[in-house]
Amino acid sequence: MQQQSYMCVTAHFLDTDWKLHKRIIGFFLISCRNGEDIGKDIERCLVYWGLEKVLSITADDASANDGTISYMKMVMNNAKTSIAEGQYFHMRCATHVINLLVxxxxxxxxxxxxxxxxxxxxxxxxxxxxxxxxxxxxxxxxxxxxxxxxxxxxxxxxxxxxxxxxxxxxxxxxxxxxxxxxxxxxxxxxxxxxxxxxxxxxxxxxxxxxxxxxYNLTVRVSAYNRCTSRIFFHEIADVYILLREWCESTDALRKEMAERMIAKYNKYWGDHESFNILIFVAVALDPRYKLSDYTRFATSEMFGEIKGEEVWKKMSETLDDLFKEYGKMYASSEKKEMESDVVQGMSLMRSLIAKRM
Structure with missing residues (x-):
């Protein structure tokens, strides 16, 4: 029996009315599981659809995907179409991490x-x-x-x-x-x-x-008709607190399970230097939370007082850096539009004054 590997590329985006969309833009046979070759397949798919700017790619923890992400970052950095030079390009699949825990x-x-x-x-x-x-x-x-x-x-x-x-x-x-x-x-x-x-x-x-x-967490973060990035922060915090409680359980099976799971958890979400900080930035963009005492307290609960403060500061710095990049990308064009509007307004005023005279 012949076993062949296929790849599905799904795009998630917001339209001009801020409506969330999900579209399958590629489904094709891959001849090699080498990370760079997979990256080239994704590159061809993006070129076909004329997609230049990509904030992040969500993939599971397969070793080949690290090579894929590295290749795509290089391509987009060379084309000067990446955001923040691809710092936030790799988003690990939350449901895959949960799958590894369980x-x-x-x-x-x-x-x-x-x-x-x-x-x-x-x-x-x-x-x-x-x-x-x-x-x-x-x-x-x-x-x-x-x-x-x-x-x-x-x-x-x-x-x-x-x-x-x-x-x-x-x-x-x-x-x-x-x-x-x-x-x-x-x-x-x-x-x-x-x-x-x-x-x-x-x-x-x-x-x-x-x-x-x-199971409930997987259902909540797998929704495709609404934005889920803003809830990741709360969900992974709840998982960590739950596992920490289970580690103190008198039930031997529950305690053993928690100890195994928390080791996996720390590998993917416990190291604040390696996970994608956009998971935490998303909650700061939620007007209900922002960079409030709540987010500061939650990061402290998850990482401890010292590391929690580092994560909270990293969230703040990332927001600041992204805003500056946004300014570089759009401020000049917006300034030109404003100057054009002023010129048109002045011209209109002159013509009205001339008519009255």
Missing amino acids: SDFLRELDIPVQRVRAAVRFIRNSPSRITQFKRCADLEKVDSKAFLPLDVCTKWNSTYLMLKTAATYEKVFDRYGDDDPYFATELNSEEEPGVPEAADWEYARKIPEFLEPF
Whole structure:
């Protein structure tokens, strides 16, 4: 079976009426996963659409993407179309970072997840099994509108939904196993992980409880019909505070999960020197917050008093630098327009005076 790699390029932009748009501007086969070659593909896509100015590119944490970003920064700097010389060009995908936080934890609980997945797959593989399972659910008086979604192994949010739903049917699975001998026979075969045990169902109930905040966060930051950059600051701050609370938990599983996640968190969002400061600048541009005591307090809570003050000052300096660059780009043209308006106004006044005379 031939495996080929494709790339999708999506543009997000505001029109003259400040309406947010999302458009797929490229979907094509890539022959090489080398960062520079991928960058050239993106360059050709931008040239085709006549796009010169790009504030940032959002990509996941694949190593090739670092080379892609470096190449694009070089191209745009040479063409003098970059903003702030590409300092804020690389925006790490927030949902990908969340995926990395969660995936490590799920790998540690792989066997319980595999057993529940196998049980769900067994039921869904046959219409007659589904019908019989629903009869068992009626007898157990399970009142649930959701019915056993099967997850995609590489997408943790689908695993979250599967476990959350399957846990409500624990007694139904037990009853079904008593009625259908093939259930235990097939799941206990060499190819399968086994029938879910009591401990597996306990994990199936606890895991969704832990993952729900991250699932809700993913839904909120993945919205495409409204601007989400202004909420990143609040969301990642809430995640950090939550993980810090869990590190003090008496629940061993919760504490272990938090310690693993917070290590990943610090890699991507804990180092104020390496993350994209635009995540924090966006909240300063929100008229409800600005560079207020709230943002100062929040950065202090996230990074500690000393580093928090450094981040807050970096936010202020970045805003100042961007405003100066904006001034360089547009002030001269606006000044010319104003001078032209003054000249036209003076000319009109002279003509009116001449007519009256």
